[in-house]
Amino acid sequence: MFPADLFPLALGTAPFGTAIGRDTAFAILDAFLALGGNLIDTAAVYGMGASEQTIGDWLKDRRARDKITVATKGCHPSIPDWQQRLTEQDVRADLEASLRNLQTDYIDVYFLHRDDPSKPVEDIMPMLHKLVCEGKVQHLGASNWTVERIEQANDFAKKNGMTEFCVSQIFWNGARINKQGVYDQTLVVMDEEQHAGYAKNSMPVMAYTAQAQGLFSQIRDKGYERLSESMVRTYLNETTKARAARILQLSGMTGVSPTALSLAYLLYDRDVTAYPILGISRLERLQEALQIFTLDQNDLAPLFE
Template sequence: MTSSASSDFGPLVLGGNVFGWTADESASFAVLDAFVEAGGRAIDTADAYSMWVDGHTGGESERIIGAWLSARPGMRERVSIATKVFAKPDRPGLAPANVRAALNESLERLQTDYVDLYYAHRDDPEVPQDDVVMTFGELVAEGLVSRIGASNFSADRLHSAVDVAKAHGVEPFTVSQDGYSLVHRDIESGLVPTLKRLDIIELPYGALQGGFLTGKYRQGATVDSPRAGKASQLLETPRNVELLDALQGVAEGRDVSMAAVALAWLRQQPRVAAPIASARSVEQLASLVESFDLVLSEDELARLA
């Protein structure tokens, strides 16, 4: 997607889900430093990251990012920070008081007084949509948040949320974050047309399908990763095996990684401003950085269709 919106985020948004999970603080700092040095400027996290790890309660990723920002004077002005509310065990849902409390706690962990992008991590049908929309709009008006987004909303619910915002004269959701990759393309038929009508950009997560699109989970390969099981299951579908072959062919023709091609493909899809991908080491980040300037030809896009 070529627009001023895409330039706001750069060619790639760095996912912070691994910070405090598969990347400790030292490794996370190294990845963040290398990302910015390579020209990256947008970082994505959530208050719930990484609650799935034994002994964690959520907020671990935000704390690491906050410590990094604190240790790098002037860095806050150079990067865009996005976080989310809904799924943290002690801050569940989108009730107005909870959203405000969750944001205040996120700001404290991130060691900043505003976030550039604040998402509703999930839709919350238990809370009147007017209340949700008004609360998020007020956060923008108060300067605590620069823009707001919706993650994992249905097309109908996203459309109604924007309608409510317009009716009340408050800031609407202008960003959507959803699962989208060469393997997982469900949003193309339902959500993307709605994004176009509403002039909402997409920042997709799952861009590498848990590492599957890097090619490291080929048949017979043994990979030390907590995501290995799910990624390996994708090999049971013949179409996915064919896709890996096509991806490898394009990558070899360009002398870049398969990950770089998968990310470049996603960035060239309608409404996508930038894909989100994470790296637990500087070595992993290198293949993501390869995608920054990569533009696929029409023939290459067709081979991956």
């Protein structure tokens, strides 16, 4: 089971220790903890370990290890040649590096960063189960796996008394994402098929790029004409525009930022439990995102009409 009693928003930390320096990262982590946050997402590949090291230093300095659920990910394909690395040797090497970087002897939620669909789940789940049995990992997650492959993996694990995946990471936000326009085609997008799968199996998801990189605030501030080419390619379509109209109208009435309002599509999804992961580069953005909790579900109803 995915840990209970988690704050509904997770903190993403991919640029910590690289684009975001240690002092700013520590200030964001302090504020997140003070506001009730307890789920932090990182990965072995982020900054070649710099993100995990920053979090590890902060956890130690603040004596916060037992207050935080740490989610990290391993076995990202090699960069830049994108060779698959989903072998026992690679899983163990990445996990040991993560434990060292995070200065901990266990990971709360350990994700495989990508799937290798050419590899049978019968080869993957036993090696993950061993990590749980050794006490190095408490829960397993699948990042950028289709719901169909997750179910195959979990069916096999269940039948063989092994640990199942209890959470997924998927590309999901308030926009309708144009799959063909996504910058990396190995990312798995929340579409109708994926959504129906999670609604059926009740698995919670940690949604990444959950603020759509500020798309809805940028539509308000700059208009459609001045959005970047990648924003247009990834997000613009009739559904996104219809949602933007509702978001901007409600933002005008409530003063809550469009980016914060767009999180409602995940937080109040009727069928799937979502923990949006926020990419936060400065403290104001964290305060801004949390404005969503100043409104109740009745206030947010116009977004779902």
